[in-house]
Amino acid sequence: MVTQERTARARRGSLSQDRIVDAAMRLLDGEGESALTFSRLGHELRVTPTAIYRHFSSRDEIIAAIADHLDELSLEGYEPTDEWRADLTDLAVRAWETATGHPAAAAAAMFTVTSGIHELRAVDSVLRALHAAGLRDDVAVSYYRAFVSLFLGVSAAHAVRLSQQGRTLQTAEWTQVYRPTDPTRYPYAEAAKEQLRFTDPSEVYRMHIDMYLDSVAQAPRAGDDRV
């Protein structure tokens, strides 16, 4: 029913980095990582696939732009409060929500260091909260690194799992089901079998947040006798 579909030539300013990233996000959210091709992008944008090369010099550059876009999404509306625990929790939860809200995009891009402005804002926000918690200098930097590797690592890993779930029909949810030939050799796994089947990953994430906050609370501070 679509009439002049492949007829008209796309007008001059029809393409832009933003429009391409939007289309990429649409494809990733809708059909997963394998849908992110020049062909599909071109179709989505009603443009010849190679036209995209005018705005991105490679597929990897598109993914870097997606990473920047995810950084922006994550921080949207974030405002620091006067409570460092609340701020760090907020920032950690934002990473998780971005990963679960856009799993394929996060799986493809979340490991990419963009060195973009939004990433810088995130760095500054975490450091600010750690400063408010009383951490200084190398202690603050170490805890910043721990924050990033913990919450980005776990969130990204979760995103990968979620986006793989689409391709391979997993048995059920998150559950690993083991069928050992000789269960007595793995008594602890055998005993925990039932409980292992049902765990909410976001509850585990909550544990990580609590662990991290407790650790920050106990970190050495200026004037401490601990080194």
Add this chain to the structure above:
Amino acid sequence: MVTQERTARARRGSLSQDRIVDAAMRLLDGEGESALTFSRLGHELRVTPTAIYRHFSSRDEIIAAIADHLDELSLEGYEPTDEWRADLTDLAVRAWETATGHPAAAAAAMFTVTSGIHELRAVDSVLRALHAAGLRDDVAVSYYRAFVSLFLGVSAAHAVRLSQQGRTLQTAEWTQVYRPTDPTRYPYAEAAKEQLRFTDPSEVYRMHIDMYLDSVAQAPRAGDDRV
């Protein structure tokens, strides 16, 4: 100088799942994830690329076999002691060492749930250590889940970074370098700029291990008044 290279037909039993996985590991370790193709595998094994389909029905199945192989590598020589802290540290460090020793393989496969025997052994080993620490039932299972998502997530994220490093010529090591247009808007990041450049990722991993062990030490136990 290699004489009869493409001449002879490969003899009957020349191929096997193990030989294919070995060749895949060689390619991944040597040249990164993009080297893992049927074409390269065939060349490495002196066999027609499609011959591999007799032993694996798809590329994803090869990656699953690599995941199983990594599980095996990780646990090689592991023996539980009577000290749960040492055991959990050992298991966590093994995940890290597998990731850093085989970054491309880990990046490709570490997120895959194999449900294989080695994975089951790992599950049992972690649960056993947590049992020795005094954790029971859902508390033990929760801490098992936290262990896996933390150390596998962080290790796999590190592997992805290491294996990307090969493709994109990063500025230097692990360092993110930000050039904000207006540094005063990001005072904490600006102040930490120098320290941010040099952080040993394995030191950060050590922090995660300590955080986790501390948390296990404080977890509720049977007979506790805490719930």
Add this chain to the structure above:
DNA sequence: ACCTGAACACCGTTCAAGT
């Protein structure tokens, strides 16, 4: 039963040609 080789539908990327 296992390996070969042609074929298929798809990739990302290049480049000269159109407007």
Add this chain to the structure above:
DNA sequence: ACCTGAACACCGTTCAAGT
């Protein structure tokens, strides 16, 4: 300056044919 379309070298995967 930006979009098009043909072309290139490569993918994973299939399938009939050899041994």
